[in-house]
Amino acid sequence: MKTLALIVLLLSQITKLNAQTPHLSGKVEVVMATGQITCDFVLSNIPNLGKNYQILLNKGFNIKAIKDAANQTLKYSGFYNGAMRGEGLIYTPLYKDSTLVNPGKLHITYTGAFPVYTDTLNFIDFKGLIAFNGKTMRATDQSKWYPIIYDIKNDRQIEQMTFNIQVTSKDAKMIFVNGDEPKPGPAASFKSEVPIAPMIFAGDYGVQKTKGALFLNSQMDDKQLEVFENNIAEMKAYYFGALNIPYDTKNIFIAHSPVEKFNKGRSWGFVSFPTIAFAGIALGDMIDVQQHKLKDSTDYPFIAHEIGHYYFGNVLQPNSTLFWFFLESTAEYLSVKAAEKKFGKTFSSRYFAERGKQLKNFKAKPLNKIKDANEISGTYRYAYGPFLLRGLEQMIGEKRMFKFLNTCLVSKNELTDYNFFKRNALESGITPKEWEAYEKEFIISENAVSLIK
Template identity: 40%
Template sequence: MNLKHLLFLFIFSIQASIAQEKTSSISSKKSLSKDLSPHIAGKLIINMKAGTIQADLKLSNLPALDTAFRIRLHHGMNIKFMEDSTGFVRFNNRPLGDVMDYRPYSNQRYLVSPQTIRISYTGAFPIYTDTMNLVDYKSIIALNGETLRATEESKWYPVIYDTKNDRELEKLSYDISIDCQDCKTIYINGTSAKPGPIANFKSTTPRALLLFMGNYSKQEFPGSDFLNAKMQENIAASFDHQITGIKTFYEQRLGVPYKEKIVFLEHKAIQTYGPNQSWGFVTFPTIAVAGLPFSKTIDPKTGKLNHFVRFSFYAHELAHYYFGNVFVPNSTLRDFFIESTAEYLSVKAAEHEYGKDSTRSSIKFKKGLLGENKVIPLSQFTDKDEMNDAYRYAYGPLVLLALEKKVGEEKVYRMLQNTLKNKDQNSNYDFFTKIIKDAGIPLSIWKEFEANVFNEINPAKAFRDL
């Protein structure tokens, strides 16, 4: 279980059990610019009672890839046909966990990535009601008799895999129509949930596609939508007020408007859970949980989230609007600029709401996770995939908190503001030192901090003054 899981576990319950989560809201794979993101269009026909999905989807605006590219689709989907602009193509396939890897070919030659590719397929999936599955995790297409849940990790839609760069192009713009005659509400990540049985969804912003549909209602508020939450209006309004407060805090500190509406999705897991067990995942801007209802996380007396760690979790995920969306890092310090900055901001947001005791608790928890383990100094990273979870979620934010103690909160926020203003820069160590300088941090102070913290391989020694 990695640090992200531990944080989530601590949020929802000390006794909670978290199902496996392969990725965070922000993919660790290489990012694409919007101009290079594929587009997907077509139609799905879904029968909730039978557990079937029929799809006819067309991918376009595909990047130029050589014959090593693959198409990934859930192993429960049976392909009727696959065609490019010249006609039908054949394909080889091999199993890969919950998905199948397809490699198209024609005239005994593997294809380079075509400009368009259309795939028609059908899948049938079990419906879990009385008899439950042994596990529930993000890659499962989950039907529980009331709702269907399918995420980008399940590959309910075809995803191009770039083998040479080890990246899945799972974020797409889309124009998808869905026909589900036994669905009250239908939702695709990145748009508003719509009433069934037939709905069309469009987005020009590339999204990882989360599908959630079935017999549930939507509750709408200024900063948030709640799907299947069944909350009393005053509790839902209090929850939304907390989320809006986090957004406002970030806007004031970073100087950039928060233009994303967050969707909170509550679903019944297909794995049996005890009363205090819960798990969840994030496909930004959707935050999904099973087990502990959202309504149980709000203190009705104060109207606040009933623990600062829950607040910190939501604050972390909301921070990804800035670091992961407004600023998309692309070099050796990618994970520091995505996750460590978001975690630092979540600590500051919780401090603003709950006081400095919450920050002291967070520091103690992160120090405990690092222990006496040695780390690679930020200046010595040569590969963007070198950073592990402990580095991203504990060491990185502690570095920023230590820098804040050295130079003051205002200069750290100025550094983050400068980051957001330099969207097209390579997010390497040279870039880091540039934004440090631009924040007005004196060179002598920075050099001292660099020597005593940044280049110190023992976290206990580096953070002894925190």
């Protein structure tokens, strides 16, 4: 009877989980030549959030209509003097001038056109941009090219969902939607029964398959692919051993041209798990085939940072005030540890010494005083945050540091604010006295860089 009761309980929990996972279905048309995107989507299985939700959609889109489950056209707020959340405008379906309660299903149609960058480039390129470069286009979850639900009460964007969509692009030879296989254009259907953020990458590019990964638009030869894949496997094995959480998922690696002018030597990457995209560098140029390694030791942590987002970004999906700290500072810290394992202590010593010089005049707002996620600037999240994590490691040791990170990773559905940071530190075995000392020396300081030995 106990076994039967347990099975019933588990089934009910699975049913509840699936009911709370949004599902996206419908059609999207992409015109590569003009940068136009037209979507006709049904968003169903919307979590029961009462009135505590918003619909986020890229600011470049114009909504044709929002309809309910009965196909009735709804009023909605956001079309006039709309507010922004990240890269998306905030829309709220209405019923009698008040937020529609628990819509369950919404039918949303919209269209927009985005610049096609060829010879004239933008001043910036980043994950939140819907980018057409004349050869390929990409749009990620951060760009909000599909409707994303914002859970107001829990301060989280529900970007991952199951989907079944058809993509048409008459001038695209290949189309890929994160969560499915790349398929030849001009039209293809994509589906995922596992919740995932459906990034789209379409255009004129080739696909290469290896035992452990897919490579889109990489143009590497077989020897280069082998070296690249071996390095990735090494990083994953290190993270598994350190964090005690396996990394079994196959990655998709994308090489694409940025829509921002990059100076020589600059490159950039982002993750929409399990896809990892790189801009500004030919992946094959990283490889020394003769020595069977990456040519430049700095390429190793560069790639390891993106690999590390499997843990901080996917296993743990940050939100709230320390969103950027738990997304980027942790991934950067892990990449330094991976490179330290590969190249020795001299690498990490040089890393922190060089960045310490760059941060000499940096003034940080203490993490326990952060009230808004965007108070953690790019310099803070990528450069200063890793110093705070290194400082904790310096006080408690590497083994206990990884236990702390594991404790954070296995926490579910919590706000990643300062209380989350402190609580998980204490739950991992860090004593109140140790935390008090760490907080006094590193957290409260406006610049703790000089404390790193």
